[in-house]
Structure formats: structure tokens, C-alpha cells
Amino acid sequence: MLDLGPGTRVELGPPIYGGEVHAAYANPRDDVTALVPPGATEVLDVGCSVGVMGEALGARGHHVTGIESDPELASRARSRLDRVIEADVEALARDGGEVGGPYDCVIFADVLEHLRDPWAATRWGAGLLGPKGCLVISVPNVRHIQLFRSVFLRRAWDYADVGIFDRTHLRWFAYKNLPGLLEGTGLRIGELHRTFMIDLNPNARINRLAPHLGDFGTLQFVFRAERP
Numbered sequence: 001m002l003d004l005g006p007g008t009r010v011e012l013g014p015p016i017y018g019g020e021v022h023a024a025y026a027n028p029r030d031d032v033t034a035l036v037p038p039g040a041t042e043v044l045d046v047g048c049s050v051g052v053m054g055e056a057l058g059a060r061g062h063h064v065t066g067i068e069s070d071p072e073l074a075s076r077a078r079s080r081l082d083r084v085i086e087a088d089v090e091a092l093a094r095d096g097g098e099v100g101g102p103y104d105c106v107i108f109a110d111v112l113e114h115l116r117d118p119w120a121a122t123r124w125g126a127g128l129l130g131p132k133g134c135l136v137i138s139v140p141n142v143r144h145i146q147l148f149r150s151v152f153l154r155r156a157w158d159y160a161d162v163g164i165f166d167r168t169h170l171r172w173f174a175y176k177n178l179p180g181l182l183e184g185t186g187l188r189i190g191e192l193h194r195t196f197m198i199d200l201n202p203n204a205r206i207n208r209l210a211p212h213l214g215d216f217g218t219l220q221f222v223f224r225a226e227r228p
Helices: 052-059 071-077 089-095 118-127 145-153 205-217
Strands: 042-046 063-068 083-086 103-109 129-140 188-196 218-226
Touching: 042 052, 042 118, 052 063, 063 071, 071 083, 089 118, 103 118, 118 129, 145 205, 188 205, 205 218
Parallel strands: 042 063, 042 103, 063 083, 103 129
Antiparallel strands: 129 218, 188 218
């Protein structure tokens, strides 16, 4: 729970309905795992949720350590991952908590937008990498067409449980902000992909238009950061 002042509190945990974590927080994320190098033996999944993505990586032969601050989610992830550290990533980055390593790949999949200081987190993550290690990062694109439809047409910021308007987001990124996430890491963007989607329902027919809209049709940026 984040206390923003008298009468204003925001629940920072993922949405859970009927005991099940929302699919946005519990899916294999093929778009993210595709950027994890096949030879990355040791992988750190920051904000691993219930470990579904890490389990998919484990099936490919990667040894996956997860970090999760929510006790219930961390407990569920332990049945899927090789190791789970129950901790707040910003506290680890600030205090230098022991998380093992070096790692061949550190993943921040839709985590950085939830942090007060995502730039400190990426510097910390880069410091855990071995000589040929990489970061794999996924962040939502605030320049998405939903923003214009809600803010400029409806004059409202439509808080929601998931998506661009997830009520737990503390930071926002557009395309030109991506290199800034790597300042001080010694890394550069090596490969970048876009998740093209207009409607959060992947089967919605309108999503066929998304690739033709550039940034406006980009829901997420997913990229791998490597040493030059």
C-alpha cells in the first residue's frame, strides 16, 4: 500500500480475482523470453510474480532466480523457479542486498514503471551481470493511442487494474526515454521490439491496425541491452 496523503492510498499489489492473479501478471511472456540469449545460464527475473515466465525459461534450460516483494506471489513462484528472493527490489538496489550472481541476463519485465527510481534499479541490475551479460526490459508506451483517447478526448485519466492506466504505475516512458533507462550502466540497446496492440483483448479485430500507427499503436517496448 502506498500512502499519498490524507484519504489517498494506492494498493500496489497485482490484481487477484478469486484467488487467481490477473493474466497480465502471470503469463509466459514470449515477447520477453525471445530476447533472453540461449546461452544465458543464470537468469534473474526481477518482479517474478508467480513465476510463470521464469518457469518457461527453466523449461528451456535456464537456471532462474526470481525476486518478488509480495509474500503470496513469492510463495507460489517457489514451486516454479530454482530460487525466489522475497524482497523489495528498490531496497536491494539501495542497500546492496545479497542476490547472488553474476548473472548472464537480468530481466525487468513490466517492473520499472512501478518503481520510484527505475534508473537506480537498472544500474543495480547491470552491476549484477557477468562480462557478457545483458538486461531484458519491457515497459509500457505512454504515447499509446489510449492516452489521447482518454486524456485529450474524454479529459480523464482512466485508472485501471492493468494496462497503460494501471493505477500502480509511478513512472511513464515513451520511445525517446528508453536510452535514459540505461544511463550509468555501460549498456546500449542491442535489439528492440514493439508490442502492437490497440485493444487489450488480443483477439480484437481493431488490433490489425496497430502496426500501421507507429508509436500510437505500440503498447509496449521490449528490448535487450548489451555492452557495446
